[in-house]
Amino acid sequence: MHLPLKRLSMAELRRSFQAAQFSLQGFAQATAEDGSLIQSWVGGVPVVAMEHYPPADVKDVQHGYQFFYHCHRDDGLEHGHVHVFAHATRSGRKRRARDRDHWIRTDPSHLIAIGLDARGLPVSIFTVNRWVTGGHWLDTPTILHWLQGLNLGSAQRHALSSQWLAGFVQMYLPVIEQLLRRRDRWLARQADRTAAFHDQDAEVISSALIDWAGDLERLESEWTRRSTPKP
Numbered sequence: 718m719h720l721p722l723k724r725l726s727m728a729e730l731r732r733s734f735q736a737a738q739f740s741l742q743g744f745a746q747a748t749a750e751d752g753s754l755i756q757s758w759v760g761g762v763p764v765v766a767m768e769h770y771p772p773a774d775v776k777d778v779q780h781g782y783q784f785f786y787h788c789h790r791d792d793g794l795e796h797g798h799v800h801v802f803a804h805a806t807r808s809g810r811k812r813r814a815r816d817r818d819h820w821i822r823t824d825p826s827h828l829i830a831i832g833l834d835a836r837g838l839p840v841s842i843f844t845v846n847r848w849v850t851g852g853h854w855l856d857t858p859t860i861l862h863w864l865q866g867l868n869l870g871s872a873q874r875h876a877l878s879s880q881w882l883a884g885f886v887q888m889y890l891p892v893i894e895q896l897l898r899r900r901d902r903w904l905a906r907q908a909d910r911t912a913a914f915h916d917q918d919a920e921v922i923s924s925a926l927i928d929w930a931g932d933l934e935r936l937e938s939e940w941t942r943r944s945t946p947k948p
Contacts, residue, residue: 718895718925718926718927719927719932719935720733720888720891720932720935721891722935722939725891727943730943731940732887733887733891733936736885736886736887736888737884737888737932737936738884740880740881740887741933742884743879743882744881746877747877747881753836754833754881755770755786755796755797755833755835756837757875757878758770758771758785758875758878759771759786764788764797766787766788767789768787769786770785771785771874771875775872775875776872777868777870777871779871780868781803781811782863782868782869783802783803783825784882786833787800794832794926795832795840798830798831798832798843799830799831799882800827800830800850801827801828801830801831801864801867802828803860804825804826805826805855806853809853809856809863826855827845827852827855828864829842829844829860829897830842831882831885838929839885840926840929841924841926841927842889842892842893842896842925842927843923843925844924845922846913846914846922848916849920854914857894857901860897861893861894861897865887867886869882892925892927895925896923896924896925897923899923900922903922904922
């Protein structure tokens with residue numbers, strides 16, 4: 718799924734372009750320093766399926782965000798994926814921190830997941846069922862609100878991968894919105910919402926393959942075309 722560049726307003730295109738450049742800078746520097754995004758979290762140890770990397774996750778208590786990397790698929794494309802969470806109340810509001818390291822209730826709610834290949838390049842974006850990660854089930858407008866404000870500025874030990882993630886999410890917000898709305902339509906079709914949340918056969922609810930490098934080129938080309946003054 719490509720970014721719908723032609724449908725973006727000039728302001729949306731500017732935000733997406735700036736976010737893409739911010740993300741690419743973080744990715745390039747993390748890759749230069751650690752070998753890949755994945756190694757920036759794994760740190761050279763053998764990757765064990767289902768383990769979290771880094772072991773205690775990347776957390777920004779100040780802003781209420783958290784993410785980790787893990788792997789458990791073997792589909793020839795994805796090496797593993799990043800799960801992104803918000804520490805939100807049932808209604809989607811931000812939780813207050815009890816102290817510097819903990820929220821009042823440590824029940825993170827899932828926002829989105831990003832698949833990476835073995836080189837650390839993003840190859841997919843997807844949503845998951847509630848049983849996969851637990852937490853509160855947030856609707857599309859609430860998740861978009863959280864993602865629009867994604868800030869991991871206090872996660873200093875993983876500043877570069879956090880920069881990549883924050884910019885990547887802003888760049889792909891139009892695609893993410895489509896996936897979230899597809900997820901919500903799936904839920905609306907279910908006769909029993911509670912049973913659907915626990916359906917082990919429904920793990921990934923909506924997904925899209927992406928071409929990050931191609932979208933970066935297309936985005937830069939579209940930005941140049943629209944922002945260059947006409948003679």
